[in-house]
Amino acid sequence: MESKGPSLYTAGTSVDLTRSIDEDTLVDGPLISADALQSAIRREFQTVPTHCYAAALSFLHVLYVALSVCVAVLCVLKFGNEEKCVSVMGNVQGDSAIVFGKVCLWVLVLLFTWYVQHHHNRARRRGYLQFYRKTQGLKDLPLLINSTGNVFLLVILVAGLSPTVRIYMLLGILGLELLVALSCLLWYTVKVMRFNRERAAPDVSQEDHLQNYSITSLPTETGFREGSRLEEVVEKQADLIEYLKQHNTLLSKRLLNLTAQH
Template sequence: MDSKEPPTHINNSSMEITQSLDEDPLIDGPLISPDILDKAIKREFQQLPTSWAALLLSLVHVAFVCLSVVLAVFCSILQSHQDQCRDYLSNLPSSPVIVFAKVCLWLLLMAFERYVQRHHVAARGRGYLQFYRATRNLRSLPVYIHSAGNAAVLMVLAAEPLLKGVKHLSVSLLLGILVLELLSVPCLLLYSVRVQNFNRERPEPDVSQEERSHGYPSNTHPLSTETGFRDGSNLEDVVEKQADLIEYLKQHNTQLSKRILSLTSQQMRE
């Protein structure tokens, strides 16, 4: 009698497991094809529309410096054209006009930096962390250069009463500052080239590239992913990179869960 009891318990437990599997809608539902899921999850590549703004700002900057040099030479340094300059400038000296135009250019640079930052933050959210970090200095360096130039111009204007002993010294210093600020133009041009290359290559997010390199290592795709702190590496950069990667993975997992639920409900209705 006792030897027959264990099979009874085994049969009962197996029946309960079978019943629970039959009642589970996720297991009993249709399976999702991996190809369909990949197509649903994969986003179309979004280009960065910021290269044209960098090129346009470079042209505006070069034109501003050239016009400022012409205005300063003909209206302040040369004596023969000062009467014509007074008529065109409404009796204003050339230096205040140049400084006012420089302030307008600085405001354009600030608007450009905010516009570019917004698009690059969106690209970082789509998983392009390395490109965001590689172009960070190119985006901010022109603003730093012009801000330093503004400080230098303020110093020249403040010391202008002391510089009256040397003829045209303040105007020459002002033009020298404007010429030095042209160093921001190569930064803008290099940034524009990098953005155009990025849009042309249409790369996948960094996580996808790293997974592919881990899956298929070769000489052309070395395993250079830094997942932790190494001797000689910058701890701050490692922590920042990992924080960006975690934020992207959280957003990606949220989107993945929504897609899976949506496709599952569609197939259940079919």
């Protein structure tokens, strides 16, 4: 029994010495400040350029409604020179031209929605989960509004109304659709411009900062809390895991580059 004591003590001492040597070799490397890493990560911020396309789509929508009113007044209601309408539009009826223009506008809105979804998915993969969720329903509203307007236009066209009543109802639908869609696009543009101007860090970095400097900080949205939906929690955790993988890859590359510089 007495002979085992020194051997165990010697083994434990050798393990401690080996561990301390290994730790010393890790510490001997060049130390990199957290400010350097944080500044390197902040340079990776990428703006969301969709606000420019939202403004362009708003302008095209206003232009389409203005031209539709001109065509309706001059060519359908015949309050102007009919010869100019015939020379410009040929054999195309005024209400048919308005419907064709509405289809082209709907295609533009569809392409805009796809483009916005692409950039918002990229922002979500970069860790901006709150921005993605706050604008998730807003970015789809223009397509929903234009699709609903198309349904009402089809109902008006097949209702068998008189040309005068039909064109007035058609213009009313276009005007109401313009007001609602333009409000959504302007509000979306404000949100995106505010996000680009703030150039904030990803959500995980902001939560870590609040937890480090706030003693009474509230729990984050990552875990499950009473009253929250399980599907929403699972979706948030999946987004967070995906972001952390990419964040670790980026951080490893920055560490290698900064280590090589020192």
